[in-house]
Amino acid sequence: MAKANILLVFLCSLGLLLLGGVGVEGNPNYRDALQKSFLFFQGQRSGKLPANQKVSWRSNSGLSDGSLDHVDLTGGYYDAGDNVKFNFPMAFTTTILSWGTLEYGKRMGPQLQEARAAIRWATDYLLKCANSKPGKLYVGVGDPNVDHKCWERPEDMDTVRTVYSVSSSNPGSDVAGETAAALAAASLVFRRVDPKYSRLLLQTARKVMAFAIQYRGAYSDSLGSAVCPFYCSYSGYKDELLWGAAWLFRATNDAYYYNFLKTLGADDQPDIFSWDNKYAGAHVLLSRMALLGKDKNFEQFKQEAESFMCRILPNSPYSTTQYTQGGLMYKLPESNLQYVTSITFLLTTYGKYMKAKKQTFNCGSLFVTPKSLIGLAKRQVDYILGENPIKMSYMVGFGRNFPKRIHHRGSSLPSLAKHPQSIGCDGGFQPYFYSSNPNPNILVGAIVGGPNQNDGFPDDRSDYSHSEPSTYITAALVGPLAYFSH
DSSP states (O other), X not given: OHHHHXXXXXXXXXXXXXXXXXXXXXXXXXXXXXXXXXXXXXXXXXXXXXXXXXXXXXXXXOTTTTGGGTSOOOOSBOOSSSSOEEHHHHHHHHHHHHHHHHHHGGGOTTHHHHHHHHXXXXXXXXXXXXXXXXXXXXXXXXXXXXXXXXXXXXXXXXXXXXXXXXXXXXXXXXXXXXXXXXXXXXXXXXXXXOHHHHHHHHHHHHHHHHHHHHSOOOHHHHHGGGTTTTSOOTTOSHHHHHHHHXXXXXXXXXXXXXXXXXXXXXXXXXXXXSSSOOHHHHHHHHHHHHHTSOOGGGHHHHHHHHHHHHHHSTTOTTOOOEEOTTSOEEXXXXXTHHHHHHHHHHHHHHHHHHHHTTOOEEETTEEEOHHHHHHHHHHHHHHHTTXXXXXXXXXXXXXXXXXXXXXXXXXXXXXXXXXXXXOOTTTTIIIIITOOXXXXXXXXXXBOSXXXXXXXXXXXXXXXXXXXXXXXXXXXXXXXXXXXXX
């Protein structure tokens, strides 16, 4: 009888593992979630798809991107559920993917190759944007105001593919600083495996950063409704100058960038980290020199990183962060999981630095150990993967119960293989967008905007604040997933 029970338990465990929901010791299967997260980036690809494309319901798209300005701007990623390439969030996605690969690549196993491929799909495009025309940095393709009025597959796009750029007369220090950060961070990822490509990335990063520093200004002011309200630079551009200089300093060890970032003066002390606001990320990145390198010149950034953690930790007397009853960090009503995954990345990474040197700190009366930060990060990851009051995995295709009606054009419309006839700008609304049926194509690895402040999730395609995935939500979770999967 005992043997029969053991066999039954084994078979049940095996069944759960095959579903991709549960891993070791009842934890979510982080390794499976990591693998799925890279599939999501394949689903977001623009341009000519490679022979090894695994997301087979997607096809080539945006093949004439850049032609309106006589340049090749094919490739890159669609940012979310639309068919626009916004370089500001795309570059941040690339930076955070690169950082995750640098910190946790050794824990990724066979997924390290997938991480490099996801980064390179973005950097190949960003290099074109930076090097196609002297004095110009291209920062986006596709008119968002026109695109958002359509519900059509990327493969069918018939909207005008307007190109947008910044220059000395129309500056964009924010988007340029982020692009420089992305290229510099990626140069470190490829330094050993493709030195020639790495050198090109770093050389271009230096050039773009020089432009960001020399011609100061917000890209929102230069481009107006082409980027606002979608990806306005609400926090200004000083944080991107700090972030870009921090990454170039890490990639080059050139004192110029250290001296430059010291000239930027006192930083904001935010309680958020996102595609728009980079201060906290820069502080954690630079604190590495103080924690791991014991360099007193970086003590200020260590203190700022700790101050940020004190604003996040739930029991801290300085906490400015709300949590839902189910334990999820709750920052803003629109696409809240983007803040959760980005902050979780910083909690995991700073906790890892502290652990390496057996460091602790205090938030007033609260004693903070590496376990305090890593434990909170794990609770956020577990919540996203289904350990929450409604047992909903917010990663599509992971676990038993996940969002079925995500706000995503390609996922919600039949593939070219199933429906070879073109679906025009308005053609997708009535039969597909307004349908209550599940999306025909499962965008595996996509993480949606997430639940509301009451831990509820309606799974409604029209509710984009909660049901739309984006590249930067998943990108920030890659590092923590790799950390917890090891």
